[in-house]
Amino acid sequence: MENILKIDKIEKYYGTKSSLTKAIDNISFEVEKGEFVAIMGSSGSGKTTLLNLISTIDKVTSGHIYVGEEDITKLKGNNLNKFRREELGFIFQDFNLLDTLTAYENIALALSIQNESIAKIEEKIKTVAKYLNIEDVLSKYPYQMSGGQKQRVASARAIITSPKLILADEPTGALDSKSAKMLLERFNYLNKELKSTILMVTHDAFTASFTTRVIFIKDGKIFNEIRRGDETRKEFFDKIIDVVTMLGGDLNDAF
Numbered sequence: 001m002e003n004i005l006k007i008d009k010i011e012k013y014y015g016t017k018s019s020l021t022k023a024i025d026n027i028s029f030e031v032e033k034g035e036f037v038a039i040m041g042s043s044g045s046g047k048t049t050l051l052n053l054i055s056t057i058d059k060v061t062s063g064h065i066y067v068g069e070e071d072i073t074k075l076k077g078n079n080l081n082k083f084r085r086e087e088l089g090f091i092f093q094d095f096n097l098l099d100t101l102t103a104y105e106n107i108a109l110a111l112s113i114q115n116e117s118i119a120k121i122e123e124k125i126k127t128v129a130k131y132l133n134i135e136d137v138l139s140k141y142p143y144q145m146s147g148g149q150k151q152r153v154a155s156a157r158a159i160i161t162s163p164k165l166i167l168a169d170e171p172t173g174a175l176d177s178k179s180a181k182m183l184l185e186r187f188n189y190l191n192k193e194l195k196s197t198i199l200m201v202t203h204d205a206f207t208a209s210f211t212t213r214v215i216f217i218k219d220g221k222i223f224n225e226i227r228r229g230d231e232t233r234k235e236f237f238d239k240i241i242d243v244v245t246m247l248g249g250d251l252n253d254a255f
Helices: 047-054 077-087 103-113 118-132 147-159 177-193 233-247
Strands: 003-016 019-032 036-040 062-067 088-091 165-169 198-202 213-218 221-227
Touching: 003 047, 019 047, 019 062, 019 221, 036 047, 036 177, 036 233, 047 062, 047 165, 047 198, 077 088, 088 147, 103 118, 103 147, 118 147, 118 177, 147 165, 147 177, 177 198, 213 233, 221 233
Parallel strands: 036 198, 036 213, 088 165, 165 198
Antiparallel strands: 003 019, 003 062, 213 221
């Protein structure tokens, strides 16, 4: 299988020489094309820092991160901007939609930046809107949409450019349980039918149970890793809870 993401012995320190904090401690792992992987850990475990390093929002102190064949830790300037624009898709907890644009215009923005033709933009948005069941909100502004609709629009914006890797930061955190389940089912569809590669940070065991693999982070290190295999989602959920218990986390935080 083709590796989309390779994390190679990365470390991240914050602070000064007299007061250093090691947020990421020698982490290595790989994500293959078409995988749907969750990163789990309690608050302060390093999972958000890890996502920030992969997304190039932050820089590693040491080690390397490869997306495809590209060592993204070495990218700068226009090359870094091009990589972010063309190779990554971002899905944020707070949606990050532009209030003055309709859903259609929010989705189209990424393609407009790439100078796609109007006809091509319309074709791609029509297709992705069908996949995510948002055809009826394309003409609406964010304030006219529910949280679940906004997150699906944000997801459409993230995948519209066919990025190598989709990064999701607590995508269900601002949603009610019904909207969260609907979004995760759409993620599953994108993963299985479109072969989208998704890396998702979450603290929630229910959300993680929709993925095919979960990597657990504790104190900046990989604590454990489990794969779903042929298990049902309920069986996988129970395994996730078992690891959360070993992590010493509060089970109330896992649901």
